[in-house]
Structure formats: structure tokens, C-alpha cells
Amino acid sequence: MAAMLKRKFAVVKLWPGLKAAEDECIARLKLTARSLGLECLEVDPFACLVDPPHTRLTQSDIDFVLNLHFETPKGYDIFSFVALWNPLQFYHDWGYRKFTRHLLTHDDFLSCDSAWADDHIWRSLANDPMRDGPFFRLYHTLSEPLLDPTTGEDKLFYAGINWERAGKKPGRYQALLKLLDQCGALRIYGPREYLGVRVWEGYRNYSGPVPFDGVSIVRLIHKAGVSLVLSSEAHQQSELMSCRLFESLAAGAIIICNENALARRWFGDTLLYIDTTLAAQETFAQVRSHLDWIKSEPAKAQQLAKSAQEIFLKRFTLDRCLESIYAGLAARKETLASLYRPRRPEERIHAFFLIPEFQPEVLEHHIDSYLAQQNVAIDSHLVMDRGDWDRFGSRVEARLLELAAPMAVDTLEYFERRPDGSVMRRRPLGRIISDLIDRALEGDYVCIIAPNEVLFSDHLGSLLRTLQEREDAGAAWSDMLLLQTTEGKECADLSDAPQPRRGWCDNKPIGFGRFLFRVSAFRPNLRTVLPYLDLLVMHLLAGCGQLVPTRRCTLIHDGQNPFQKQCFEARANEERELLIDYAPTLFEKDSYSTGRAEHIEAHALLLDRMEPAEKERLAVELAHSIPLPAILAKLGFGLYRLWLRSMKSLSRARS
Numbered sequence: 001m002a003a004m005l006k007r008k009f010a011v012v013k014l015w016p017g018l019k020a021a022e023d024e025c026i027a028r029l030k031l032t033a034r035s036l037g038l039e040c041l042e043v044d045p046f047a048c049l050v051d052p053p054h055t056r057l058t059q060s061d062i063d064f065v066l067n068l069h070f071e072t073p074k075g076y077d078i079f080s081f082v083a084l085w086n087p088l089q090f091y092h093d094w095g096y097r098k099f100t101r102h103l104l105t106h107d108d109f110l111s112c113d114s115a116w117a118d119d120h121i122w123r124s125l126a127n128d129p130m131r132d133g134p135f136f137r138l139y140h141t142l143s144e145p146l147l148d149p150t151t152g153e154d155k156l157f158y159a160g161i162n163w164e165r166a167g168k169k170p171g172r173y174q175a176l177l178k179l180l181d182q183c184g185a186l187r188i189y190g191p192r193e194y195l196g197v198r199v200w201e202g203y204r205n206y207s208g209p210v211p212f213d214g215v216s217i218v219r220l221i222h223k224a225g226v227s228l229v230l231s232s233e234a235h236q237q238s239e240l241m242s243c244r245l246f247e248s249l250a251a252g253a254i255i256i257c258n259e260n261a262l263a264r265r266w267f268g269d270t271l272l273y274i275d276t277t278l279a280a281q282e283t284f285a286q287v288r289s290h291l292d293w294i295k296s297e298p299a300k301a302q303q304l305a306k307s308a309q310e311i312f313l314k315r316f317t318l319d320r321c322l323e324s325i326y327a328g329l330a331a332r333k334e335t336l337a338s339l340y341r342p343r344r345p346e347e348r349i350h351a352f353f354l355i356p357e358f359q360p361e362v363l364e365h366h367i368d369s370y371l372a373q374q375n376v377a378i379d380s381h382l383v384m385d386r387g388d389w390d391r392f393g394s395r396v397e398a399r400l401l402e403l404a405a406p407m408a409v410d411t412l413e414y415f416e417r418r419p420d421g422s423v424m425r426r427r428p429l430g431r432i433i434s435d436l437i438d439r440a441l442e443g444d445y446v447c448i449i450a451p452n453e454v455l456f457s458d459h460l461g462s463l464l465r466t467l468q469e470r471e472d473a474g475a476a477w478s479d480m481l482l483l484q485t486t487e488g489k490e491c492a493d494l495s496d497a498p499q500p501r502r503g504w505c506d507n508k509p510i511g512f513g514r515f516l517f518r519v520s521a522f523r524p525n526l527r528t529v530l531p532y533l534d535l536l537v538m539h540l541l542a543g544c545g546q547l548v549p550t551r552r553c554t555l556i557h558d559g560q561n562p563f564q565k566q567c568f569e570a571r572a573n574e575e576r577e578l579l580i581d582y583a584p585t586l587f588e589k590d591s592y593s594t595g596r597a598e599h600i601e602a603h604a605l606l607l608d609r610m611e612p613a614e615k616e617r618l619a620v621e622l623a624h625s626i627p628l629p630a631i632l633a634k635l636g637f638g639l640y641r642l643w644l645r646s647m648k649s650l651s652r653a654r655s
Helices: 021-035 088-094 096-104 115-124 163-167 174-182 216-224 233-237 243-251 261-270 280-296 298-315 318-340 360-372 386-401 429-439 459-469 537-543 562-567 572-582 596-609 612-625 630-654
Strands: 008-012 039-043 064-067 080-083 108-110 155-159 186-189 225-229 254-258 272-274 348-355 377-385 408-412 415-417 423-426 445-449 453-455 475-486 489-494 515-518 547-558
Touching: 008 021, 021 039, 021 243, 021 318, 088 096, 088 115, 088 233, 096 115, 096 489, 108 318, 155 174, 155 216, 174 186, 174 280, 186 216, 216 225, 216 243, 225 243, 225 280, 243 254, 243 298, 254 280, 254 298, 261 298, 272 280, 280 298, 318 459, 348 360, 348 429, 348 459, 360 377, 360 386, 360 453, 377 386, 377 429, 386 408, 408 429, 429 445, 429 537, 445 459, 459 475, 459 515, 459 547, 475 537, 515 537, 537 572
Parallel strands: 008 039, 008 064, 064 080, 080 108, 155 186, 155 225, 225 254, 254 272, 348 377, 348 445, 377 408, 475 547
Antiparallel strands: 415 423, 445 515, 453 547, 475 489, 475 515
């Protein structure tokens, strides 16, 4: 039975210290939600409230989280939408693989009628029977205020950040805007400064900033009467329109826009078109011709605005979008859940939650991860050190008695101790996990969750469904988020796909709980190598069988946790040799690199062989891998895109 909807949702605010178009969209979402009896909350990428008390929201608080941008992956255990509002070219410019993977961490996708954007998702999910493509629609739109069609003051309204100027480059359509500014036909609005640069300096008709309140810009467009709506080349290619079109439609203004297939398809001749691929003087002449016609035929011009607004009201208002989403939300969630729900939920999973050293917060994370799991039969075990159990066992027992579902406690020696009980040394993880596997041999599946890992509610269920679909596979794996803290602020990035046969990297762990192992696929002689491993335990277990992905991101792994760091103290080179002894065809030396020097030499050779375009793409990926404050990252990526465009233009000119 579907859970009752709470009539609350959240929207992710990515750049708290920077005003952007997303802020206007968020303001409109909040206004429209209120008019529909909904509540819209602003959260960060981990679903923590932006405003005090900064509480982290859960599934019990809201119906879904909405992402308006591809910059961050899903970082919370709540149903998640991502709006497909960005042109395909942005992915190529900023890092295609990285940000496509970000999109796929979300549960569902909101179309805005761009075949380019929608097909990007359909392509990526073409061979994945456990996922589905876009279903609902959400446009860069609004539902209020709605103002009567007008010719206003017959002035041409234009608004933008003009962020290219922050990179010391010409602004978008600068030559055209300068001509319009000189003739006095234009009113320009936007921020006075962006990243410390006066981006509209030199324009006589710059009229100041507009509050990001969801309504002010509509009233200013209405007052002007005519709106200049210019799509970027990337938006034109992907048949996407910015929010400026919908603001102008709500304002009842006559719209002059450059050619865009979406505008033509839905609004036809109710808009006035210009060709911005022509020389600026020719485009300027087209705009002047439209303005002259509006002045000479105000009644006909106003009728155009009325006809365009009627189309907008029938299909594109934000309240229609939100009402449609809420009307079908419960059914949609059930449809998507059925795609990854286990076919045989009675098959039992032994889930071992490791607590090498007792910490109350780790206990609570493990309890939350266990209780959250849906549609699976779990034999859940807290695995504690015997010394810790002697000290804290009564506290743990009391906590477990409060749970609605039973959770057993297994004790073993994480440490070798002296007769007086003091610790001599930590036992290798391989010995711990070898003992746990012995205890699970009568079960169907095993999952081992480290103390620095948190599971989403669909984690074990989607892993189990994947193994049930692939009887030949020995283990299934999920994507995971690597959590880092930089300058006191949490950030997360998607981990690489695990490659257990190819070695290790100290800042890219392959994880523990992301794997679900089929017990029957374990080799009978694992005990000859497993107890002697520490760092490479999961490399052995995952590397000895066929691996299959869920293609879902359902686990968070804290890469800076002390547990993770202590694993790196292990003697990796020695452990590699043991793996090669045990399974030489799987862990052979050539593919299982034995040192950083060899990595560097091999990578240098690859760089020498790369084409310039490949090196450019690699540079972008490297830039995205470095944790930076959002404002610096946004500026850096903007500068890169400007540089890339200039290089492409130079290349075309030379050819």
C-alpha cells in the first residue's frame, strides 16, 4: 500500500553564496507550492535545510527532493528528481561521463520537451531493465503573476548576468546588444557586479539588478512591453528555452526571440523571430523592423502576445507541472520501485555491520541502515569486539531491544590483547571477515558494511534483484558516494567503478558494503589467503567472481574516517603477492600494478599519445576531482567554456 503523501518537497540550492538563475526558479517553486497547498523547502546537496536549524531531512519528512542542476549527485535517502534543463553541450564542456553519472544517481527525470536532453537519459539507460526514462514534465516556468497582454512602453527588455565578462571575454551577443543600446531601444537588467567585475559597464541603458523573488522581473517585462529572448547556441542546439521565455509570456509582452525549435514548435508565429547567426548589423535590422511594426500595429502586436499567453496558460504554467507530478507521484514511485524490487524477497541476506571500536554514532548509523532496508529478508548482525562488548554490552542490548526488528550481536577479537586486556595490535580484517563468512555459509548472500558506510533504503533490495537477474554473477555492486570534508564543509563525489583486479588507490577505496556476495560463489579454499589480507580483503572477494552493477548510487562511504585510514597502514605490496599466488590469472603482475612509479610512467606515456581534444577533456575531469568552493568552481568552469569556444572559433577560422 502506497504511503500517504505529505504534500511537502525540497529543492536543492547549490550555491548559497552566489545569486543565480536557480534562485529565481526556487522562489517561483515556493510561491506556486504555497498556492497549491504544498510546502517547498530549500536544502543543500545532502538534504539538510539551508536555513536554521539545518536539519537533515528524511523520507518521513518530504515526498521528494528536486535537483535543478547536474553538478551534484544524489546524497540522501529520499526519492529524487533531477530536471533535464541543461543543454547536452554543457556535459561535453564540463565533463560528460562525470555529470552523466550524476544524473543517473537520481530516481527519476523531469523532461522539458527537449529530445536532446531526454534522449541523453534514454541512451544511458538503454540496457538497464531496472530503470526508466523521463515521465513527468517540468519547465523553467512560473504560475504567477499573470499580467494582461500589453505593448507597454514599447521598450525592449533584456536581462542577464553577462557572466562572460567576468572572464574578460565579450558578453553573449555583445555586438547586437551594443547596437540596441546605442539606439536607445533597450532596457538592460542584471547584477551590477559578478565575481567582482562590473559586467554591464559601458551600457548606457543598464537599469540595475532585479530581485530574485519570483515576481519582480515579470512586472518589469510587462512595463517595457517587448521582451528580447536570446537562446545560447548550446540551448538552440538542444532545443531548450531559458526561463526568460516563460517570464515574458506571463508578463503578456510581445516577444522577439532568436530561432529555437522548441519556441517554433509550441508557439509558432505568435512570437517574432530573428536570426542571430547573421552579422550583428543584419540581426539589429531585424529587431528594428519588429519594433517598428509593433509601434505601427499595436493592436495586432497585442493580439500576438495574447495568443502566445493562451498557449502558455494551457500547457506551461508551473502549477500545472506540480499538480501533474503530485497527481501521479504515488503510482510513479511504485512503478519505479517494482523495477528493482527482488523477485524472490525470501532469499536471506546475512548483513554484518562492523564496529571495530565502539562509538555510539556508528551504532546509530548501522541501526538506521538496517531498519531502512526494504523488500529483503535480512539476518542482521552487529559485529563488536569482545572487549568492547564487556564494557558496553548492556548499553547496546538496551538499544537493540527498542528496535521493531531483531538485530543480533556477534563478538570476536578485532584486536590481539595482553593478559591484562590492553591492546597489542589490530588483527587483519581478513581474519575478521573469514570468520564472518564461515558463520554465513548456510545463507544465500553476504554483505559486509564498514563502520564508515551508510546504506540507502533500496541498497540491499536492488543488489539482490541484480543477482537474481544474473545467476552467473558472484557479486553485485552499487555506485557509492565518497564523502570528504573540506574547510569544515561536507562534499561528496561518485566513486569510480570498482576494479578489484587492478590494484588500489589510497584516495579511491573500492568500499565494503557496496558489494553483495552470493555465498555459493565463494571459492572453497578462500581460507588459504583471506586471513592474511587487510587492505585488499574486498579486492579478493570481489575479484574472484563475475561482478555486475546495479547502476544505482545507494551507499555513502566516508573516505576520511579513521577506519578507512587504518586500512592504508597495511602492507599493500605484500598482499598483492598473496593474491597473485592464489589466483595468478586474475591478479597477474602486469595488470595488478605494484608501485606509484610504474603508474606515473604508464600515465605519462598515455598522455604523450593523446590527441589535443582528449587532453582538454582530461583537464576538465581533473579539475572536477579537486574539492573547491562552489563559487570558484563555477568561475573556473565558466572560464574553461569561454576558452574552449574561442579555441573552436579559431580552429574554424583557420580551416
